Amino acid sequence: MxxxxxxxxxxxxxxxxxxxxxxxxxxxxxxxxxxxxxxxxxxxxxxxxxxxxxxxxxxxxxxxxxxxxxxxxxxxxxxxxxxxxxxxxxxxxxxxxxxxxxxxxxxxxxxxxxxxxxxxxxAGARFGNALAEIGTRTAQERTTRLRREGGGYRIQGRKFYATGALYAQRVPTLAIDDDGVQQLAFVERHAPGLEIVDDWDGFGQRTSASGTVNFNEVPVAAEDVVPFQSAFARPTTVGPLAQLLHAAIDAGIARAAWEDTLAFVGRRARPWIDSGVGSATEDPLTLQILGRLSSRLQGAEALLERAGESVDRAQAAPDAESVAAASIAVAEARAITTEVALDAANRLLELGGSRATLAEYNLDRHWRNARTHTLHDPVRWKYHAVGNYYLNDALPPRRGTI
CATH class of the missing domain: 1.10.540.10 (Acyl-CoA dehydrogenase/oxidase, N-terminal domain)
Incomplete structure (x- = not known):
């Protein structure tokens, strides 16, 4: 490299x-x-x-x-x-x-x-995550415990969807303390009792290593524990920023699928695709599909930048109104980037035909990646929050999924 x-x-x-x-x-x-x-x-x-x-x-x-x-x-x-x-x-x-x-x-x-x-x-350190859990009644429920011991803490629990933990120098871990309050512990990667299991086998996002992290009485220093729950008890941009980055991932997948569609169907040279595979076409239906997809993609990218500007304003002056406005702008971008990522990946296969599914091109990875990543949180609730905000002046809930 x-x-x-x-x-x-x-x-x-x-x-x-x-x-x-x-x-x-x-x-x-x-x-x-x-x-x-x-x-x-x-x-x-x-x-x-x-x-x-x-x-x-x-x-x-x-x-x-x-x-x-x-x-x-x-x-x-x-x-x-x-x-x-x-x-x-x-x-x-x-x-x-x-x-x-x-x-x-x-x-x-x-x-x-x-x-x-x-x-x-x-200095170059990377932070992973150990936030989500499986097997709980709701996505917000946590069972991992942060127990005080002497001047520090011990962590006991099991996490999944721990994207980035396998590659990190620290693993920020969401746990419940002795008072029932959520804290974020920045656990050192090689702390005793910390086990990162490379068991992610999703058909998309295959190298994100979003698998299991086990905590077996893992020690963590008190100075490495940062309050977490209060970031949602008051207006902050923690939630909108998280969702903004998810929208950016989907926008990137959509753009890649769009560019590979042009390469495969219309002989636009790409080093990882034989530029002679496709042929330029005047088929009106193909042109209509590409025109519509281009418009939606550019609209999604514009909404992404607009959402980022809204988050910037809320970071500069956080209050209930500015954070709510940022959350709604991000929800709008997240909803559209979800849809355009799936649409672009679908159209690539549709217009490329069965040859586009050959392993030598591996173009189906865009669909697999889009289908997997867009499942992170349901887009239907974003539309609900957006509609409720504009029609009823209802501020969206403060959490990392809106």
């Missing part, structure tokens, strides 16, 4: 502004896309690719300027994630929880916690 221009190996670069972040994202994405199909087909875990992501400084772009980072806008962050997901959907997905944890740290961490953990990220 080559290295982006101007970057030297063995150190984490410091990205200084939004323009540089987007330039580096484009260079890194150009590296990622070359073997994206092979990684998916053979389930090659992207350890080297994630090292490149970290060493270029992309993992630290949301660290505030006061702590030495670029403090990029939410718009820029969404575009970075979309560009990486366009190259490889799993690689776009893996950093989502990293940036989510950094947002929790920003709004709820103490100055000392922010200083220390931000410094780790700027």
């Amino acid at each position: 080559s290295v982006p221009q101007g970057f030297s190996r063995g150190q984490a670069a410091l990205i200084e502004n939004d323009i540089q972040a987007l330039q580096i994202a484009d260079e890194v994405a150009a590296e990622f896309v070359r073997d994206a199909s092979v990684r998916d087909r053979e389930r090659r875990l992207p350890h080297a690719e994630l090292e490149l992501f970290s060493r270029t400084g992309l993992g630290g772009i949301t660290v505030p300027r006061a702590y030495g980072g670029a403090g990029v806008s939410s718009v820029t962050l969404a575009l970075v994630i979309a560009r990486i997901a366009r190259a490889d959907a799993s690689l776009g997905h893996i950093p989502q929880n990293h940036f989510y944890a950094l947002e929790v740290l920003r709004v709820n961490g103490s100055p000392e916690q922010r200083r220390r953990l931000y410094a780790e990220v700027l």
Whole structure:
């Protein structure tokens, strides 16, 4: 794997502004896309690719300027994630929880916690996640426990959908403390009793490693525990930012499927597709489908940027109204990016015909990735929240799924 221009190996670069972040994202994405199909087909875990992501400084772009980072806008962050997901959907997905944890740290961490953990990220550390659980009555219920012991804590429990944990230096873990309050513990990757199991076998997002994390009386220092529940008890942008990044992943998948459709059907050269497979067509139905899809895709991308701007406003001045407006703008973008990702992936196979399903092209990965990732949370509830907001002035609930 080559290295982006101007970057030297063995150190984490410091990205200084939004323009540089987007330039580096484009260079890194150009590296990622070359073997994206092979990684998916053979389930090659992207350890080297994630090292490149970290060493270029992309993992630290949301660290505030006061702590030495670029403090990029939410718009820029969404575009970075979309560009990486366009190259490889799993690689776009893996950093989502990293940036989510950094947002929790920003709004709820103490100055000392922010200083220390931000410094780790700027040095190249990656944060995974151990948030969700399976087997509970609702998606919001948690059974993992954080028990005080001496001056620190012990964690006992089991997590799933732990995207990024396998590749991380810390695993932010959602657990219930002795008072029944949810806390986010930034657990060190090699803490005794922490077991990360590579058992993710979904048909899409195959290299996201979104599998199991087991905690068997895992020790965690008190200074590594950040309040979590209060980030939703008051207006903050933790929820909208999380959903903005999910929308960016879907937008990236949609754009990749669109570009591969043009390559396969219309001889647009792509190095991973034989440019002679398809032929330019004047079929009016094909042109109608492509015209409609292009319009919806560009509309979705515009909504994504609009949503990022709304999140930026809410971060600058968080209150009930600004955070609600951000949540609704993100919900609108998330709903449309969900639909256009699925539509673009479907149309690629429809217009490409049966040959598009051959393993040598692996074009079905776009559909598999879109179908898997868009199941993260039900889009039908987003439309409900949007309609309720505009018709009844009802503020959406504060949680990470709206």
